[in-house]
Amino acid sequence: MTINLLIMYGGATLASFLMCILGRYISKKWSVRDSLMKPSSCDFCQRRLSFLSYLPLIGWFANLGRTTCCNRKLSRSYPIVEFMTGVLLLCLVLNISLL
């Protein structure tokens, strides 16, 4: 059971990382060096994120779907995509078909 949660959280973490890279690519701020070395910042005020905000799923729910720096509302797509990617990775690892 615990290993399943770890696998699922690994999928959520992967989704969070890929959404960050995609967001930077779309906003033309993408470079290999920045994507791997530069810490994430708030989409609205550009301040550096708090530690809790880096945690996939947990950060969104702990902050009630708002940023900690400027209290702006975050999209619900973040936890949804992270959760679904976690479930997908768990299904892949356990060889469970979704169809």
Ligand SMILES: [Zn+2]
């Ligand atoms: Zn902010």
